[in-house]
Amino acid sequence: MTDIEETIDKAVGKYHFQSSIHFASFSEKERATFFEKKQLLSLKKKEVLFEQDTYSRGLYIVKSGKIKIQQLNFDGSNQILFIYGKGDIFGYRNLITNERNNVSAIALESSAIELVPAATFLHLLKTSNTLNQQLLRAVSDEFMILTNRINIFAQRGIKERLSLALLILNKKYTGKETNGYFAEITLSRKDLADYVGTSIENIVRTIQFFKQKKLVKTVGKSIIITHPENLLILSGIYY
Amino acid sequence: MTDIEETIDKAVGKYHFQSSIHFASFSEKERATFFEKKQLLSLKKKEVLFEQDTYSRGLYIVKSGKIKIQQLNFDGSNQILFIYGKGDIFGYRNLITNERNNVSAIALESSAIELVPAATFLHLLKTSNTLNQQLLRAVSDEFMILTNRINIFAQRGIKERLSLALLILNKKYTGKETNGYFAEITLSRKDLADYVGTSIENIVRTIQFFKQKKLVKTVGKSIIITHPENLLILSGIYY
DNA sequence: CGCCGTATTGAGCGCTCTCAACGAGGGTGG
DNA sequence: CCACCCTCGTTGAGAGCGCTCAATACGGCG
Numbered sequence: 001m002t003d004i005e006e007t008i009d010k011a012v013g014k015y016h017f018q019s020s021i022h023f024a025s026f027s028e029k030e031r032a033t034f035f036e037k038k039q040l041l042s043l044k045k046k047e048v049l050f051e052q053d054t055y056s057r058g059l060y061i062v063k064s065g066k067i068k069i070q071q072l073n074f075d076g077s078n079q080i081l082f083i084y085g086k087g088d089i090f091g092y093r094n095l096i097t098n099e100r101n102n103v104s105a106i107a108l109e110s111s112a113i114e115l116v117p118a119a120t121f122l123h124l125l126k127t128s129n130t131l132n133q134q135l136l137r138a139v140s141d142e143f144m145i146l147t148n149r150i151n152i153f154a155q156r157g158i159k160e161r162l163s164l165a166l167l168i169l170n171k172k173y174t175g176k177e178t179n180g181y182f183a184e185i186t187l188s189r190k191d192l193a194d195y196v197g198t199s200i201e202n203i204v205r206t207i208q209f210f211k212q213k214k215l216v217k218t219v220g221k222s223i224i225i226t227h228p229e230n231l232l233i234l235s236g237i238y239y
Numbered sequence: 240m241t242d243i244e245e246t247i248d249k250a251v252g253k254y255h256f257q258s259s260i261h262f263a264s265f266s267e268k269e270r271a272t273f274f275e276k277k278q279l280l281s282l283k284k285k286e287v288l289f290e291q292d293t294y295s296r297g298l299y300i301v302k303s304g305k306i307k308i309q310q311l312n313f314d315g316s317n318q319i320l321f322i323y324g325k326g327d328i329f330g331y332r333n334l335i336t337n338e339r340n341n342v343s344a345i346a347l348e349s350s351a352i353e354l355v356p357a358a359t360f361l362h363l364l365k366t367s368n369t370l371n372q373q374l375l376r377a378v379s380d381e382f383m384i385l386t387n388r389i390n391i392f393a394q395r396g397i398k399e400r401l402s403l404a405l406l407i408l409n410k411k412y413t414g415k416e417t418n419g420y421f422a423e424i425t426l427s428r429k430d431l432a433d434y435v436g437t438s439i440e441n442i443v444r445t446i447q448f449f450k451q452k453k454l455v456k457t458v459g460k461s462i463i464i465t466h467p468e469n470l471l472i473l474s475g476i477y478y
Numbered sequence: 479c480g481c482c483g484t485a486t487t488g489a490g491c492g493c494t495c496t497c498a499a500c501g502a503g504g505g506t507g508g
Numbered sequence: 509c510c511a512c513c514c515t516c517g518t519t520g521a522g523a524g525c526g527c528t529c530a531a532t533a534c535g536g537c538g
Binding site for chain 1: 310341383436476
Binding site for chain 4: 188189190200201204205208221
């Protein structure tokens with residue numbers, strides 16, 4: 001990774017997280033209990049993993065694919081809050097607080113998900129201080145990132161928000177199948193709009209603008225960043 | 240409290256939190272250790288409790304007064320993320336993650352703050368599973384609230400955001416010195432603007448609009464909600 | 479009284495949203 | 509194989525919202 005790429009990663013890292021648990025620090029017994037009753041779920045594109053206002057079935061771990069976490073409003077508008085990829089862990093916070101989900105989870109592409117049932121998770125939470133400490137650290141970190149994101153949504157315009165969104169998505173969509181640092185972002189215009197918090201038309205126009213400025217290129221419907229350093233400047237999170 | 244007030248409280252409750260620890264569930268020894276080295280800080284209006292980019296001195300508990308938590312951007316814009324009042328606990332998340340503060344804390348009025356030093360807190364965190372569990376539950380709850388707020392900032396206009404902000408502030412500013420449910424919100428226009436994420440002029444004009452619609456009245460510089468139920472409808476979080 | 483910080487009002491521009499129409503591409507059924 | 513449909517993306521135009529600059533009012537304090 002080049003210096004520029006590291007700089008970008010560090011700056012963008014304040015606005016998204018990879019939720020995970022270090023199972024290495026678990027005892028052998030804890031790890032065994034954790035995975036004892038796990039189930040493997042297989043989701044097709046657009047399939048719903050869980051619905052808003054339901055209780056969580058357990059803790060989910062993404063083995064492959066991508067899951068969008070979104071919140072639907074009364075007026076029909078929709079906000080995508082997170083996009084989870086391989087290794088990400090979610091769905092457990094509502095178990096801890098014993099509240100209904102305030103979001104839905106839907107597969108963006110074919111995905112394989114591991115489910116640790118609620119009973120297993122809650123039992124281990126009572127007995128394992130390691131798990132408590134790990135989760136506390138993870139959620140605290142994520143809390144900080146959410147505050148940073150509120151700042152962005154409250155203060156920045158669409159160009160800036162889309163710039164940042166694309167830089168985040170570049171990381172989410174990077175994988176061994178893509179060419180080094182630059183990923184092919186295959187999110188639909190609608191999903192992008194819901195992620196950035198604007199209309200589809202605005203997304204399309206802003207992408208055209210980025211193309212004119214040679215910041216990105218498009219291949220079919222997907223987007224590839226060509227000059228992340230300029231996109232970073234445009235995002236307003238770095239100077 | 241009337242039915243309407245309860246409805247409002249429930250709806251608005253999804254967008255702000257009262258951070259706290261139930262010391263009752265601590266053992267006598269834990270409680271003693273926790274407060275063993277506490278310090279009492281006294282802050283004047285506008286005095287800085289801690290600065291962005293510094294390490295946290297410890298965990299803060301508000302005994303009286305109000306503290307704003309804000310994040311300053313490169314371009315000079317400022318976002319108020321939270322306003323803490325009596326009983327609120329903060330400043331500890333950065334201790335857990337061992338990162339610098341991503342926000343500053345500044346007194347909105349004369350405030351008394353209890354400081355539990357970092358060493359004490361971190362020591363107890365290692366040994367007390369009760370503390371871990373309590374904090375994990377608190378931060379998980381707050382996480383959910385932040386996601387709800389991101390949705391608001393991403394999707395809603397100024398009228399809606401200010402409506403919600405005033406309803407939240409009404410709760411924060413309610414106290415035994417005020418008349419029942421309706422509080423006198425004394426936040427300055429600048430702070431309101433930084434809280435809602437807009438300009439001072441926009442805040443002033445929107446307040447004028449609210450006054451015309453008989454939703455609020457102003458007494459000097461402070462704002463008093465007169466028809467919270469209509470403000471709630473206007474906020475778009477309830478139908 | 480004069481000063482300073484804060485609040486208010488006005489005007490104009492630019493951004494963003496909405497409505498509407500058109501284009502491209504993939505899938506399905508005749 | 510072609511015609512049709514459906515979904516998704518793109519483009520255009522106009523209205524409204526929100527931002528910025530600038531000027532004026534208000535209120536507390538020295």
